[in-house]
Amino acid sequence: MITREDVEELAGLARLRLGAAEAERLRGELQSILAYVEKLQALDTTGVEPMTHAVPLDCPLREDAAAPSLSADEALAAAPARVDDFFVVPRIIEK
Amino acid sequence: MSLHYLPAARQAELVRRREVSARELAEAHLGRIAALDGDLGTYLHVDADGARARANEIDRAVARRDDVGSLGGVPVALKDIFVTRAVPTTAGSRILDGWRPPYDATVVARLRQAGAVILGKLNMDEFAMGSSNENSAFRPCKNPWDRARVPGGSSGGSAASVAAGLAAASLGTDTGGSVRQPASLSGVVGVKPTYGRVSRYGVIAFASSLDQVGPLGRTVEDAALLLEVIAGHDPLDATSIPAIVPRYRDDVARGADGLGGLVVGLPREYFVPGMDAEVERAVRAAVAGLETLGARVREIALPHTEYAVACYYLVATAEASSNLARYDGVRYGLRRGDAGALADMYAETRGAGFGAEVKRRIMLGTYVLRSGYYDAYYRKAQQVRTLIKRDFERAFAEVDVVATPVSPTPAFRLGEKTGDPLAMYLADIFTISAPLAGLPAMSVPCGFTAAGLPIGLQLIGRTLDEPTLFRVAGAYEAANEWTTRRPCP
Numbered sequence: 001m002i003t004r005e006d007v008e009e010l011a012g013l014a015r016l017r018l019g020a021a022e023a024e025r026l027r028g029e030l031q032s033i034l035a036y037v038e039k040l041q042a043l044d045t046t047g048v049e050p051m052t053h054a055v056p057l058d059c060p061l062r063e064d065a066a067a068p069s070l071s072a073d074e075a076l077a078a079a080p081a082r083v084d085d086f087f088v089v090p091r092i093i094e095k
Numbered sequence: 096m097s098l099h100y101l102p103a104a105r106q107a108e109l110v111r112r113r114e115v116s117a118r119e120l121a122e123a124h125l126g127r128i129a130a131l132d133g134d135l136g137t138y139l140h141v142d143a144d145g146a147r148a149r150a151n152e153i154d155r156a157v158a159r160r161d162d163v164g165s166l167g168g169v170p171v172a173l174k175d176i177f178v179t180r181a182v183p184t185t186a187g188s189r190i191l192d193g194w195r196p197p198y199d200a201t202v203v204a205r206l207r208q209a210g211a212v213i214l215g216k217l218n219m220d221e222f223a224m225g226s227s228n229e230n231s232a233f234r235p236c237k238n239p240w241d242r243a244r245v246p247g248g249s250s251g252g253s254a255a256s257v258a259a260g261l262a263a264a265s266l267g268t269d270t271g272g273s274v275r276q277p278a279s280l281s282g283v284v285g286v287k288p289t290y291g292r293v294s295r296y297g298v299i300a301f302a303s304s305l306d307q308v309g310p311l312g313r314t315v316e317d318a319a320l321l322l323e324v325i326a327g328h329d330p331l332d333a334t335s336i337p338a339i340v341p342r343y344r345d346d347v348a349r350g351a352d353g354l355g356g357l358v359v360g361l362p363r364e365y366f367v368p369g370m371d372a373e374v375e376r377a378v379r380a381a382v383a384g385l386e387t388l389g390a391r392v393r394e395i396a397l398p399h400t401e402y403a404v405a406c407y408y409l410v411a412t413a414e415a416s417s418n419l420a421r422y423d424g425v426r427y428g429l430r431r432g433d434a435g436a437l438a439d440m441y442a443e444t445r446g447a448g449f450g451a452e453v454k455r456r457i458m459l460g461t462y463v464l465r466s467g468y469y470d471a472y473y474r475k476a477q478q479v480r481t482l483i484k485r486d487f488e489r490a491f492a493e494v495d496v497v498a499t500p501v502s503p504t505p506a507f508r509l510g511e512k513t514g515d516p517l518a519m520y521l522a523d524i525f526t527i528s529a530p531l532a533g534l535p536a537m538s539v540p541c542g543f544t545a546a547g548l549p550i551g552l553q554l555i556g557r558t559l560d561e562p563t564l565f566r567v568a569g570a571y572e573a574a575n576e577w578t579t580r581r582p583c584p
Contacts, residue, residue, distance in 0.1 A: 006462075007458070010458050010461050010462055010465075011442075011458070013461050013465070014416060014445075014457050014458060014461040015420075015423070015438070015441040015442045015445055016442060016445050016446050016449070016454055016457065016458070017432075017439075017442040017443050017445070017446030017447075018446060018454070022451075022454075026454065026455060026458055029455055029516055029517075030455075030458060030459060030462065032517055033408065033459060033516070033517055033520075034459075034462070036404075036405060036517060037405040037408060037409055037472070039401075039402065039405055040402055040405050040406065040409070040475050040476065040479055041471075041475070043399075043402060043479060043482070045475060045478035045479065045482070048478040048481050048482060049478070049481055050474050050477030050478050050480075050481065051477050051478075051480040051481040051484060052304065052477060053290075053304060053334070053533075054290035054291070054304065054305075054484075054530075054531075054532065054533020055289070055290055055291050055334075055336060055533055055558065057333075057334065059333070060333060062330060070197055070198070074197040075197065075426075077195075077197060078194055078195065078196075078197075078426065078427035078428070079425075079426060079427065080424060080425070080427075080428070080429075080430035081430070081433070087425050087426055089425055089437055089440065090433060090434075090435060090436055090437045090439075090440050091436075091437075092436070092437045
């Protein structure tokens with residue numbers, strides 16, 4: 001059972017502002033999707049290794065060599081707010 | 096001569112021989128886009144200036160007798176999920192509206208290197224989440240065979256543009272069927288390569304353990320040609336496989352020798368009540384056609400198929416909720432709620448920037464990964480994924496390729512399924528297992544309904560065995576005429 005409080009908590013964790021009607025609709029949809037995926041619980045997976053990747057991967061290491069990268073101007077070109085070479089966000093520390 | 100329906104391989108040949116210029120090809124396609132795309136909606140951004148400039152460069156190189164590459168002068172288009180330097184890239188989402196990326200995805204760089212002329216960016220379901228292209232934040236995309244119907248998704252624009260001759264070929268991405276299903280519904284060839292076969296550097300991420308780039312073309316050879324260009328190891332993608340890239344076009348040609356010695360598996364779980372009768376008839380007739388070409392057909396079992404949709408929607412949403420955390424209004428894209436605290440800015444930006452389906456999946460993924468639920472959902476789904484992969488390992492001990500339908504129905508009507516997300520998810524049943532197991536798969540046109548809607552045959556192969564898929568598809572295509580029909584003149 002997914003409650004209104006569950007939806008609010010999830011939206012908080014996911015950093016999503018939801019309207020009241022939107023939250024109520026999502027509650028019902030999550031409820032029915034979660035009811036459907038419950039069918040996995042019927043499978044006995046004792047001792048089955050979880051699959052984290054589709055192909056075996058050894059973590060390759062590259063040479064630790066300097067290489068060109070984006071300039072500060074290129075990296076900041078799409079910033080919604082910028083001052084000098086910084087991204088600007090709302091104040092998070094009070095004086 | 097009308098140029099827009101020539102195969103991409105043929106267009107490249109004409110440019111090399113100086114019988115047609117790259118500029119003529121670009122103009123033919125741009126003219127067609129201007130005439131038809133206002134209604135079809137396959138493009139989100141047409142880069143006419145960029146395409147003309149690049150075509151002129153190719154023509155100068157041809158005049159100098161330089162090697163212009165295997166796609167020299169061929170007009171191609173990209174799902175708007177591929178990052179393109181200075182060209183708008185949205186992933187079909189308002190949250191990226193207006194963004195011009197500072198770099199090219201590796202596959203885009205490889206296409207350019209091979210001489211391709213990039214026409215623009217194609218319509219798609221927002222962040223590749225959807226099966227109908229109806230989740231595009233910008234405009235609907237219509238099926239060129241019946242404009243009241245969906246082209247499929249999420250790479251709907253990639254399939255519909257190629258079907259209607261608005262691009263010679265295109266790239267899409269496939270996470271749970273997003274190349275194969277629109278290819279099937281729009282009547283083109285679409286390939287989802289082995290996980291790791293193609294670099295994902297610069298491909299906007301949806302579900303990282305599943306996402307793979309794939310080509311779409313009107314012929315099997317065109318799909319093979321594009322895959323030869325984009326496949327291969329990339330040091331910028333740690334998940335890309337360092338294996339040599341075969342000449343897939345040779346495998347397509349090899350199909351002409353028939354399919355002697357090949358064993359085709361027909362999974363009984365993929366032929367179930369409720370499937371559209373015309374789809375079932377066409378797919379069974381196609382399998383009989385493979386037998387006529389010399390293959391042996393054997394019934395196989397993939398017993399965990401019924402758990403694939405549930406498994407997929409847990410794995411994919413969990414990974415999506417994590418991948419989409421980066422859209423926070425700080426570095427690029429939309430920003431809202433600047434006056435409030437930082438957390439309010441995040442929530443306002445994401446609340447305004449994401450559409451309904453994306454929010455639904457972020458919420459589900461957040462639920463799945465929530466502290467205390469991880470073992471019951473995400474880990475459980477990963478274990479079921481292992482069981483699905485083992486099903487295929489057992490099958491491929493006996494058969495060389497698995498043949499199935501792509502979609503249980505032909506293209507459905509716009510608006511028909513938008514009210515029921517779960518019903519839309521369940522229709523992905525036949526395409527979801529291959530990416531869960533990391534296997535290569537493709538959709539090849541195998542007939543039409545009485546109403547004229549295309550039907551696709553799915554071929555699933557062993558890890559890195561794209562050559563067998565191309566051989567089978569090449570043989571089947573040569574013995575039939577399905578890939579020669581066109582939706583509009």
